Amino acid sequence: xxxxxxxxxAHYSFIIExxxxxxxxxxxxxxxxxxLLSLIxxxxxxxxxxxGFTELDCGGVPTMMTDAAILYQGESFFGDVLxxxxxxxxxxxxxxRIFFKVTRTSDGKPIALAETGFVCVDYKTKxxxxxxxAVKTICTAPSKDDLG
Numbered sequence: 819x820x821x822x823x824x825x826x827x828a829h830y831s832f833i834i835e836x837x838x839x840x841x842x843x844x845x846x847x848x849x850x851x852x853x854l855l856s857l858i859x860x861x862x863x864x865x866x867x868x869x870g871f872t873e874l875d876c877g878g879v880p881t882m883m884t885d886a887a888i889l890y891q892g893e894s895f896f897g898d899v900l901x902x903x904x905x906x907x908x909x910x911x912x913x914x915r916i917f918f919k920v921t922r923t924s925d926g927k928p929i930a931l932a933e934t935g936f937v938c939v940d941y942k943t944k945x946x947x948x949x950x951x952a953v954k955t956i957c958t959a960p961s962k963d964d965l966g
Contacts (some may be wrong), residue, residue: 824889824931826919830903831958832865835923838898849894849929854920855886858932861902862916869956877950881936884913891928899923909957912946913937 836857844850866872874880894900903919918932938947 822887822889824887824933826931827905827907827917829958830905830917830919831956832868832904834861834864834902834904835899836860836902838894838896838900840896843896847895849898851888851890854888854890854894854930855932857900858886858888858902858918858920858934861904861918862934865904865906865916869952871953876936876938877952879938879947879950880941881913882939882941883934884937885935886932887934888930888932890930892922892930894922894929900929906953906957909949909954912949914949914953914957 838849838857842849842853842857844853863873866876871877899922901921901923903921905917906914907917908915913936916934916936918930918934920929920932921927922929938949938953939945940947
């Protein structure tokens with residue numbers, strides 16, 4: 819079976835721990851794939867907030883998620899505390915990516931690697947906007963080309 823290929827970064831600039839809630843558990847008795855994306859969204863929001871940004875005011879412009887990729891590496895269960903390591907990178911003229919490494923704090927077991935892509939957009943006019951310099955400065959993660 820073909821799988822997407824995501825690699826962990828050497829360094830993440832932000833860490834947050836989030837506890838898995840009962841509402842995050844699916845019929846299989848473990849963290850649901852949709853709920854993991856919701857937890858990733860929470861980690862992203864906290865990462866942006868650390869820099870004084872929100873998704874609607876990211877350095878002065880709104881952003882829109884353009885893609886998400888998740889490589890599941892292990893199961894997580896109700897009550898687990900997950901560590902989300904987060905970094906931004908791959909800045910372009912109009913967007914950037916946010917990278918995530920998710921592990922269980924109790925044993926360090928890898929749960930997932932993820933990436934989300936963002937573009938700057940004016941929601942009223944539906945036009946793409948330039949990436950602000952303030953956002954470029956938080957993009958410290960190396961590009962995939964630098965990772966080899």
